[in-house]
Amino acid sequence: MESLSNRRKVVSNKKMSFVESLYLPAVVSGMWITFKHIFKKRTTIKYPEEQRPFAPVYRGMHVLKRDEQGRENCTACGLCAVACPAEAITMVAAEREVGQENLYREEKYAETYEINMLRCIFCGLCEEACPKEAIFLTDRIVPTNFDRDDFVYGKDRLVETLDHRIDVTNRQHTGKRGTK
Amino acid sequence: MDTGLLLEKTILVLIVFAVTLFAAAYQTYMERKVAAWMQDRVGPDRAGPFGILQPIADAGKLFFKEDFIPANADKWLFIMGPGIAMFTAAITGAVIPWGPPLEIMGRTVSLQIADINIGVLFVMGIASIGVYGIMIGGWASNNKFSLFSAIRASSQMISYELAMGVSVITVVLMSGSLSLNEIVAQQHGMNWNVWYQPLCFLVFFICSVAECNRAPFDMAECESELIGGYHTEYGSMKMGFYLFAEYVNLFVSSAIIAALFFGGYNFPGMDNFSGNTLAIIGTLVFLFKILFFIFVFMWIRWTLPRFRYDQLMHLGWKKLIPISLINLVISALVIAFSYGWFNSKPANAVKSSEVEDVAVVSVAQQDNSFKTNFNN
Numbered sequence: 001m002e003s004l005s006n007r008r009k010v011v012s013n014k015k016m017s018f019v020e021s022l023y024l025p026a027v028v029s030g031m032w033i034t035f036k037h038i039f040k041k042r043t044t045i046k047y048p049e050e051q052r053p054f055a056p057v058y059r060g061m062h063v064l065k066r067d068e069q070g071r072e073n074c075t076a077c078g079l080c081a082v083a084c085p086a087e088a089i090t091m092v093a094a095e096r097e098v099g100q101e102n103l104y105r106e107e108k109y110a111e112t113y114e115i116n117m118l119r120c121i122f123c124g125l126c127e128e129a130c131p132k133e134a135i136f137l138t139d140r141i142v143p144t145n146f147d148r149d150d151f152v153y154g155k156d157r158l159v160e161t162l163d164h165r166i167d168v169t170n171r172q173h174t175g176k177r178g179t180k
Numbered sequence: 181m182d183t184g185l186l187l188e189k190t191i192l193v194l195i196v197f198a199v200t201l202f203a204a205a206y207q208t209y210m211e212r213k214v215a216a217w218m219q220d221r222v223g224p225d226r227a228g229p230f231g232i233l234q235p236i237a238d239a240g241k242l243f244f245k246e247d248f249i250p251a252n253a254d255k256w257l258f259i260m261g262p263g264i265a266m267f268t269a270a271i272t273g274a275v276i277p278w279g280p281p282l283e284i285m286g287r288t289v290s291l292q293i294a295d296i297n298i299g300v301l302f303v304m305g306i307a308s309i310g311v312y313g314i315m316i317g318g319w320a321s322n323n324k325f326s327l328f329s330a331i332r333a334s335s336q337m338i339s340y341e342l343a344m345g346v347s348v349i350t351v352v353l354m355s356g357s358l359s360l361n362e363i364v365a366q367q368h369g370m371n372w373n374v375w376y377q378p379l380c381f382l383v384f385f386i387c388s389v390a391e392c393n394r395a396p397f398d399m400a401e402c403e404s405e406l407i408g409g410y411h412t413e414y415g416s417m418k419m420g421f422y423l424f425a426e427y428v429n430l431f432v433s434s435a436i437i438a439a440l441f442f443g444g445y446n447f448p449g450m451d452n453f454s455g456n457t458l459a460i461i462g463t464l465v466f467l468f469k470i471l472f473f474i475f476v477f478m479w480i481r482w483t484l485p486r487f488r489y490d491q492l493m494h495l496g497w498k499k500l501i502p503i504s505l506i507n508l509v510i511s512a513l514v515i516a517f518s519y520g521w522f523n524s525k526p527a528n529a530v531k532s533s534e535v536e537d538v539a540v541v542s543v544a545q546q547d548n549s550f551k552t553n554f555n556n
Contacts, residue, residue: 022499027484034218034483044222 056170059122059137062115063166064159067105072159073134074113075106080126080135088119089126106132113158117142117151127171136168188289196273196293204427205235207474211427214478242420250413254320261317262414262421268310269428275299276435277361279445279463283455291463292361299360300348303436304341307391311337313425314393318410329409332399336390336492340397343500344387347380350508351440353515360436364444369451372443377511381441383504388433390496393426394477396484399492434473435466442469 019025045052054060065073076093094111096104103109124137145151160166209224209232216223224231249258279291296302311334318330351373355363367373374381390397401409411422438444445462453461487495 023495027480030483031479034479037220038214038217040220042222043220046222046225 054139058139059124061117061138061140061142062120062126062153062158063136063138063140063168064113064155065134065136065168066160066162066165069102070162071101071103071105072109073105073132074110075108075132075134076110076113077108077131079129079131083125083129084120085123085125086119086121088116088121090114110155113155115153115158117153118148133172136166136171138166138168138171140166184287188284188287189293192289192291192293193274196278197270200270200273200428200431201424203431203470204424205239207427207430208238208423209235210474211478211481214475215482218479218482239420242417245416247416247418250322252322253413254322257316257320258413259418261313261320261410262418262425263313264316265310265313265425266421266428268306268313269425269432272303272306272432273435275302275360276432276439277364277444279466280459282459290361291459295359295361297357297359297362300352300358300363300440303360304345304348307344308337308341310391310429313422314410317414317422321410321413323413325407326410326412329399329401329412332489333393333410336393336397336399336496339493339496340387340390340500343383343496343504344391346501346504346508347377347384347387348440350377350380350504350511351384353508353511360439364439364446367443367446369446370443370448372441372446374441377441377507379503379507380511381437383500383507384441385437386495386500388437389477389480390492392429392433392477394430395481396487397492398481398486399489430474430477431470434470434477437473438466438469444469 067073076091078091078093081087081089081091091113092111093108096107096109122137126135127137142151212234213223213231215221224234227233227237249255274293275296277290277292277295282289282291314333315330318326318328318333321327351363352358354373354376355366357363357366363373393399393401401411411419414422445466447462447465450458450462
C-alpha cells in the first residue's frame with residue numbers, strides 16, 4: 001500500500017549474524033564517529049563573554065516612546081489594552097493641563113500605565129494596535145525578580161527617559177511596517 | 181623488621197594512595213571534558229584556567245551538603261556500603277608493579293607495594309568483594325530502586341567475573357606465574373601479551389568495563405531507569421565516596437589491563453636505559469598506558485547506549501564465556517604441544533630478562549617456534 005506521507009521505510013528485522021551479535025563492528029564504527037567529533041568545531045557560546053545577537057523580530061520588554069521633542073506619544077486610547085490577549089495592560093487616562101504641552105503630545109495622556117510582565121505573552125499585538133506609535137517591544141530582556149509585585153511595570157520603568165532614548169528603528173522596519 | 185623496608189613501603193603506600201585519589205578526582209574532570217568534546221561542547225571551563233579546579237569545587241560542594249540517612253535505612257550498613265566500595269577500590273593498587281625497581285642510597289626499592297605471588301588472584305578476589313559495597317548500599321537504603329540496582333549489579337558482576345577469570349587464566353598459562361610482577365617482567369620490551377592473546381584481551385577488556393559498572397554496562401546506575409540506582413538515597417560525601425570508588429576502580433582496572441596485556445612499565449627500546457632513569461621512564465610509560473585506557477573507557481561510555489538486561493546476560497553467558505573458554509583450550513593445547521606436557525618452564529618464562537639460565541638459547545629457539553605456531 002502506498003503510504004500517505006511517502007516516507008514509509010521497510011525496517012529489516014532479520015536475525016543478527018554471529019559477528020553482528022558480538023556488537024563489535026557496530027561498536028567500532030560508533031567509536032569512530034565519536035572520535036571524529038572530538039576535532040569538530042564546538043557549538044558552545046560562552047555566554048557572559050560572548051552574546052548572540054537577537055533576531056530583528058525579537059519581542060522583549062516594552063517601551064513607551066517619546067517624540068523628537070521629548071513628549072510622550074501615548075494618548076491613553078486603550079487600544080493596546082483591548083488588543084492584549086493576556087489582559088496584561090491597564091491604564092488611567094487624564095487630560096492635559098495648560099503648560100503641560102511639553103510633556104504630552106496629545107490632549108489626553110496616560111496618568112498611570114501598567115504592564116504585568118508575568119501576564120504578558122510578548123505577542124506584540126499592543127504594538128500593532130497602537131495608532132500613535134507609542135508602545136514598542138524592544139530587544140531588552142525583562143529582568144528576573146523575587147516578588148510578583150515587582151513584575152508590574154509602571155510608567156517609571158516603561159517610558160523612555162530623555163537622556164536615554166531606546167532605539168526601536170529595527171522594530172519599526174520589521175513585519176508589516178517593513179513592507180509599507 | 182627492617183626499618184628501611186618499613187619506611188620505603190610506607191612512603192610508597194602513601195604515594196600510591198595519593199596518586200590514585202588524585203587520578204580519581206581528575207578523572208571526573210577528564211570524563212566531563214571528553215564527554216563534552218564528543219558532543220561538540222566545551223565542558224567545564226569556569227573554575228580556574230580551563231576549569232581545572234572543577235574537581236576541588238565539586239568535592240567542596242559534596243562536603244558541605246547535608247549528610248542524610250533515611251529513616252528506614254539500616255544505619256550501620258548504610259554507612260558501611262560506601263566504605264567497602266572505597267576500600268576495595270583503593271586496595272587493589274597494592275599489587276600492581278608501578279615501575280622497574282629504583283636504586284636509592286644503595287637499596288633496591290621495588291615500586292610495588294606487595295609482591296605477593298598470587299597477585300592476580302588477589303585482584304580477582306578484591307574485585308568480587310567490591311560488589312558488596314554496591315549490594316550492601318543498595319539493600320540498606322530500603323528503597324526498591326536501590327535494591328533493584330543492587331540485584332542487577334551483583335548478577336552482572338558475577339556473570340562477567342567468570343569470563344574475566346577464564347581470560348586471566350589464559351594469561352597465567354602464558355606466563356606460568358600468578359605474580360603480577362613476574363607477568364609484567366616477562367613482557368620485556370615489546371613482548372606484550374596482547375600480541376599473543378588479542379581475543380583474550382578483548383574479553384578481559386569487555387569484562388572490566390562491566391566490572392567497573394560503566395556504560396554500556398551501567399545497569400546498576402541507570403540514571404534514566406533507576407534514578408541513580410544504589411546511590412539514590414545517598415547524599416553528601418557518602419555519595420561522593422561511591423562516585424570516587426567508581427573512578428578509582430576505573431584507574432585500577434586500566435592499570436591491570438596495562439599490566440596484564442600491554443607490558444606494564446615495559447616499552448620498546450627500554451634496554452638503552454638502566455637504573456633510576458629506566459625506573460622513572462618506565463613508571464611514566466605505565467601511567468601513560470593507564471591514561472590511554474581510561475580514555476578508551478570514557479570513549480566507550482560516551483559512544484554506546486546502555487545494554488538491555490537480557491542482552492547483557494546474553495553477551496556475558498552465551499558469547500564471552502564460550503569464546504574465552506575456547507581461547508583457553510586452544511592456548512593450552514598450543515603451549516602443551518610446543519613445550520611438552522610437563523615442561524616446568526611455561527611459554528613466556530623464557531621471555532623474562534631475569535632468567536639467567538645457560539639453557540636460555542635453546543629454549544629461546546623453542547620460544548620462537550612457539551610464537552610462529554601460535555601465529556599460524
